[in-house]
Amino acid sequence: MEKTILIKRKYANEMKSGSPLIPKDALVNPSALKEEGELIRLLDEQRQFIGLGYYGRQNKGAGWILTHKEGEPIDQAFFDEKLKTALSYRKQLFESTDTTAFRVFNGEGDGIGGLTIDVFNGYYLLTWYSKGIYQFRTAILDALKKYAEPAGIYQKKRFDTKGQVVDEDSYVEGEQPEFPLIVKENGVKFAVYLNDGAMVGVFLDQREVRKAIRDKYAQGRTMLNLFSYTGAFSVYAALGGAVKTTSVDLANRSMSKTIEQFSINGIDYEAQDIIVEDVFHYFKYAVKKKLKFDMVVLDPPSFARSKKVTFSAAKDYKDLLKDAVELTSDKGVIVASTNCSTFSMKKFKGFIDAAFKERGESYRVLEEYSLPDDFKTIKEYKEGNYLKVVFIEKR
Incomplete structure (x- = not known):
């Protein structure tokens, strides 16, 4: 049984043009929705057909449009x-x-x-x-x-x-x-591990970025991998001929998980540094010790909280990048990455530019990556294409 839901004028055109998200704020009569999973027929305020979708609460959405074709059954x-x-x-x-x-x-x-x-x-x-x-x-x-x-x-x-x-x-x-x-x-x-919590052990959306690190950038370099999770970038760098990798993550299990990934690839994990520590503390330590790396991978979560620091990519990425610039040797490469969907690649490159300017350093962009082809996106829903990765050379 379909429910009929009216959509406010300011949202209707975008949804008619193919945007699949049904924003919570778009609904004229939200109280009509009772059970998640019920099919909803969306009409504009003139009662023109927009699409047929389902009610399901997710982030800022009240559900998704499944078809814009009137009469197409969801079966x-x-x-x-x-x-x-x-x-x-x-x-x-x-x-x-x-x-x-x-x-x-x-x-x-x-x-x-x-x-x-x-x-x-x-x-x-x-x-x-x-x-x-x-x-x-x-x-x-x-x-x-x-x-x-x-x-x-x-x-x-x-x-x-x-x-x-x-x-x-x-x-x-x-x-x-x-x-x-x-x-x-x-x-x-x-x-x-498909049976162990939210994370399985590798983020599949970074496949092309990891390949570039191994095939083009790792040879002969020292590499710092921050927010390293299970060390996937470090494994690729080691296989690509990196002199040494240093992986830093706050999670206790990151140590055993990273050792496991090195080991199954035949890499001597004892020749690598695997550090369980708050990345923000590590920055202070590394600056104090005047440590420098030829490649720094910076791939923080969109939002993170440790005992003393709350990090939001939209607000704090630029400052994080300034710290990374300080730890990067001249002619070194920074792999700046974010999966935050709330800002564009253009804005992300603005953060990069500001970070280098505020540090008084110059740089050049070597290449950029977004999602690989298997992470299919549509132009009508830009937030779906969330991954932004920029390879930057410190001049």
Whole structure:
């Protein structure tokens, strides 16, 4: 049973032009919405058809438009077609023997906002971002099994009240592999855990950036990897001929996880530095010791809180970059990266420019990266193309 929801004039045109998000503030009659997952027929205030979507609360949204075609039903055939198209779009990756972990369905980029699906060596991981999309799980799982033939299926629910992932129901069906599951990316091995909290052990959206570090920048350099998580950038740098890598992250488990990633790639982790410390403390220590690195990777979360520091990329990235500039040797390279969707690449490059100017240093941009092709995006929803990475040479 569809609910009819009216959309305020100031939002209607953008949504008619293909924007898939249904903003909370756009609804004229929000009290009509009762159950997440119910289908909603969106009309403008003149009662012209905008689209058919579902109600599901996620960040600033009240749901996602699934079709702008009047009369198109949201049924099993709809989900079958979306999954089939998405899988065929990644045909080249499925045929690769070098890369066995990648994204196979990227939310609104593939036509269903609120859902992502990744594959890890034949095992599929679905991430549900609202209770609303989770109501369609049977149809989506049926479509996946029809076209992908998964060895096993896992899931993450990102919609409980605190945004935490519940582990107990991460396994859905099929085979359960032994963890860690070893996957490959550009020939590099990663140990992943599909059954262990929100993070699996590697962020798949940085695949092309890591490859560039290994193939073009690492040889003969010392590398500092800040907010290093499980050390993926460090592993690539070591394999690319870096003299030494230093990985710094606040999380206690980052030490054992980084050791594991080095070890499965045959790298002597004892020849690398792995430091469990607040990055902001580390900056002070490194400046005091006058440490310099030939390459600094700066990939903070969009928002982070430690005991003494609250970091927001939108407000604080420039100051973080100023500290990184101080630790970078002349002719050294900074890999400035952010996954914050609230500002554009243009604004990000503004932060970079301001950081160097305020330090009295000059620089040149070597190259830029955004999301790889498997993280499909659409031009009508710019926030979906969140990744911004700039390789900068300190002159």
